[in-house]
Amino acid sequence: MNHYDDNEYVYLSLLHLGVVRWNRSSKRLLRALQYVISNDLVIEGPVKCLYAELATAQKCTYGVIEHSLRYAIGRMWECSHTECSKLLYHSSEIHRCPSVSEFLCLYSDAFKRGIIQTWVDSLESEANETPELEINDILGLFTL
Numbered sequence: 001m002n003h004y005d006d007n008e009y010v011y012l013s014l015l016h017l018g019v020v021r022w023n024r025s026s027k028r029l030l031r032a033l034q035y036v037i038s039n040d041l042v043i044e045g046p047v048k049c050l051y052a053e054l055a056t057a058q059k060c061t062y063g064v065i066e067h068s069l070r071y072a073i074g075r076m077w078e079c080s081h082t083e084c085s086k087l088l089y090h091s092s093e094i095h096r097c098p099s100v101s102e103f104l105c106l107y108s109d110a111f112k113r114g115i116i117q118t119w120v121d122s123l124e125s126e127a128n129e130t131p132e133l134e135i136n137d138i139l140g141l142f143t144l
Contacts, residue, residue, distance in 0.1 A: 004117075004120070006038065006111075007034050009117050009120055010030060010034050010037060010116075011030060012120045013116050013119070013120050014029065014030060014033070014076070016083075016123050017076050017079065017080040017083060018075075018076055018079030019075075019076050019079075024068060025068040025069070025072035025075075026072050028068045028069060028072065029068075029069055029073065029076075032069055033104070033107055033108075035050055035053065035054070036050065036104050036108045037108060037111055047101045047104060048062075050104070051065045066100065069100045070099075070100055073097065073103050077097035081095075081097070087115060087116065089106070090115075
């Protein structure tokens with residue numbers, strides 16, 4: 001079983017959910033999720049605190065942060081709406097893309113319950129398995 005720290009789990013979960021272009025929006029989503037995971041107060045309070053912190057750290061405006069997060073979540077949802085629905089809504093039905101606040105709350109809840117980590121661990125263990133049998137079968141084709 002893999003054991004990553006919280007930041008690595010957030011990064012890997014985004015990677016597996018289709019965030020493959022690490023543009024500013026994707027990086028801001030990564031930072032927002034890392035912030036939400038490490039600060040329980042964000043979920044209890046308004047997301048405005050998060051936007052203000054990110055805006056200060058990124059040297060941009062509140063509006064830029066809000067737009068970037070909305071864009072990154074929307075793109076991710078387009079790529080992986082089925083998987084996102086399973087992870088965040090615990091449903092095989094495809095759900096609509098949540099707002100930024102909803103997404104942050106749903107993700108944080110899934111993370112705190114261990115759903116994200118279990119999912120990432122299963123995907124990473126599948127990727128790290130070496131299919132020796134398949135390789136040997138292929139090599140056997142060349143030794144006729």
